[in-house]
Amino acid sequence: MEFIMKRALVVQLTRFGDLVQTKRLILTLAGRGLEVHLCIDRSLNDLAEILYPNCIIHTLIAHGTGISGDGISSALPVNYKVFQTLKDINFDYIYNLNFSPMNYMMASMFNPEKVIGHKRVNGQPIRNPWIDFGFRIATERRNNINIVDYWAALSPEMIPASEVNPLATPKGGGIGVVMAGRESRRSLPIDVLAPMVMAARSVNKNKKIFLLGSSSEKDAGKKLLAKFPPSIAKDVENLVGTTGWEDLSKTVSNLDLLMTPDTGTMHLAAHFGTPVLGFFLSSAWCFETGPYGKGHTIIQADFDCSPCVESQPCYNNLKCLEPFKEPSMPRFIATRKPDHLPQGLSVFESTCDFLGTKYVLKAGQDITSERRERLRNFIGCHLGILDIGEYGPFPELAEKFYKEKDWITGSRL
Structure with missing residues (x-):
C-alpha cells in the first residue's frame, strides 16, 4: 500500500515578525510527520525560504507590496491563481492564524472541519476554542503568554520550547543596532540610544557596530552615526535601508549582541541564537512578544499604565520613556549591575518551561x-x-x- 503523507497549510498573512514567530507551530507540524505548506505575503518569500527551507511556500499579495497601478485589480489575478492552487491540494489541516478579510476568504475555500484557527461557518466568523480561550487570557496582558506559544498550541504535542531556537550565545561579529520599530513611541530617540550603544561597545570584544533598519529609517541611521565621536564612527557600518533578507540574516546571525526595540529583526536574531538586548516600553510587553528561547535580556518599562494600547493616544506624556534617559542608564548597559538600573525599569532574562518561553526577573520589580x-x-x-x-x-x-x-x-x- 502506498504511503500518503498528510499535509498541513499554515496561513500567516501578517508581517515580518509574525512570520518568524510561527516557527514553533511549523516545527511541531513537521515533527508530526506532516508535509507543511506556508502561505504568506510575497514580499516575505525570500525570508520564508531562509527560515523554513523544508516548507512548501505559497505567496500572494496580502499587503499590496510590489504592486504598481491599481493595487486591488492587479492583485486579483495573482491571488486567484494561488487560491486555485491551494484549493486543488488535499490538505488535512489548515491553520488559519489571522482574522483579516483575506484570511477568512481563504478559509472559506476549505471544508470548515479541516480549518483550525479563524474560519467562517455559514457566513459567521468562528474561532477555534483555543483561539477563543487565548482572547480571554489576553485580557490580562501583564500575564499573557508568548505569541509563539499561542499559535503553537493550536497543534497537539508541541515540540519543547527549548528546541525551537538555539541558546543565545555571542557569535563574535560585533553589535547590531535596530533603529526603530513600526510604532514610534515603542522606540528610543537617537539622543537616548546613542550613549547606550557606546556603553555596550565599550565592554564588547569586537568593536564593530552595524546599524540596521528599513529604508524609511535612513535619516535616523545618519543621525545616530553623527552622534558617535570619530574614534567610534570609524567602526560603524550603516546598513539602514540597504539589506535584503539574505544580507540581513547573514549580518544578524554573526553578531555578539542585537540592541533593538520590539521588531521583526529581534525575532530573526532569536531564530539564529543571537543574544538580544531589547528595550520594551509603551505597548511592548516582553511576556507577549519578547524574543523566543533562552539567553535574551529585556529592559522593560513598567508603570501603572503598562502595557498600553498602541492604537490609543498616550495621556501620560510617555512617562515610560523617562527612565531610559537617566544618566545611569548607559552605566547599567555596561555593567548590568542592578544598582545602576533607573527606577521604572525592570530587567528580565528569557528561559523556557513546560509551556514555552518565559521571562525571569533579574533586576527591578515584577508585581504580578x-x-x-x-x-x-x-x-x-x-x-x-x-x-x-x-x-x-x-x-x-x-x-x-x-x-x-x-x-x-x-x-x-
Missing part, C-alpha cells in the same frame, strides 16, 4: 509574577500538559476565563 505563574499552570492544565491533580484546582481562574459553554463541553478546571 505570582499571578502570572499561577495562570501559566492553569493554561498548562487546560492544554493537558500539566496534571491538574498536582497543580490545581483553579476555581477563581476557571470562573473568570471559562464560559458556560465550556462547562457544558467539559473544559473546566
